[in-house]
Amino acid sequence: MSLWLHWIDLAGIVVFAISGTLMAYKKHMDGFGVVVLASVTAMGGGTLRDMILDLPVFWIHDPSFFYAVLIGALGTIAWLRISHRFPLKFLLIADALGLAFFNLMGLQKALNVGVTPLIAIAFGTMTGVFGGLIRDVICREVPLVLKGELYATTCILGGVAYVAASALNVNLHICMIIAMLTTLVSRLFAVRYHWHLNVFHPPKNLD
Template sequence: MLYWLHWIDLAGVAVFAIAGTLMAYKKHMDGFGVVVLASVTAVGGGTLRDMILDLPVFWVQDPSFFYVITAAAAVTILWLRRKETFPLKYLLFADAIGLAFFNVMGLQKALTYGASPFIAIILGTMTGVFGGLIRDVICREIPLVLKGELYATTCILGGAGYILCSTFGSSIPVAMFVAFSLTLSLRLAAMKWGWALPVFNPHDKITDE
């Protein structure tokens, strides 16, 4: 099982590296900026997860992750050089796929190393959102996780779907597929229809009184 989980992890890293490269293109960064942004987007969440779990950081143990980041960034750059425009939907779509991948992998790794279901859901969410959070902060953008549309909430609901599947006896691959599909579907739906969790009345005003 660890073998195919490794390949899924690599796929998630590749997708988030693409999202980081797209943001670097949007911000007109140079080659070094592309590498930095692709890397922090791809490994930021997993690094935080491993540190919290007191495990060796995954990319320190296996440099193949940076080979994948480099390849994904290079392919994305070549593709962008052939485009005359940059639709924002490319960045958002790549980010949504990476979010779903890393949410599932973070959750699964946390459970593998003995975390309770509740903590595993939290760590899965952190794995999914933290790389993109660092990327957006570096680029002086409002992080997607803090914007109105559902973002981190999709990871929580996807993680809950995984736990429910496991509770009712589903295999790990089935539970992971359900969690991935639920996270991705909710995020794409939130992007399309503007789903959000409103807290404040949009007409409220702050006064000095």
């Protein structure tokens, strides 16, 4: 089981490193900027999660996570040097995949230390969105989590799906797949069909 979670974590690192590298390309950053942005996007959420849960930060004693960042970043750089164009849709897809992987990872890791399902869902959401939030702040963009189509909400939906399936005694691996697919599909559909969680009417002219 721990090996499965490790590979899920590495997969999330790779796809979020791709997301960070694509954003660095969009902002015309140099090589160091690419590495920094790929790293904080890939590892920011998990670092915050482990610090709050008072666990060893996951990347400190395991260099495989840095290798995963480099694989994601260098592979994306090589592809962009050939194509010479910014694939916005690939950025959104990579971000959605990373969101799904990290939401599950944060949720499962929190449950493993004995927190309640509600708090575990919050940790899954934090793990999924915080790296992208740091990425967008560094790039002076309004973070995706605070605007536009459903983002953090999709993590909550994935977490609820996991908890509900687990309560029905569904196999653990199936629960994990359900959580990832719920997060991923709901995020992609939100982007495709512009689903929003609006609470305010469009502002009127205040003059």
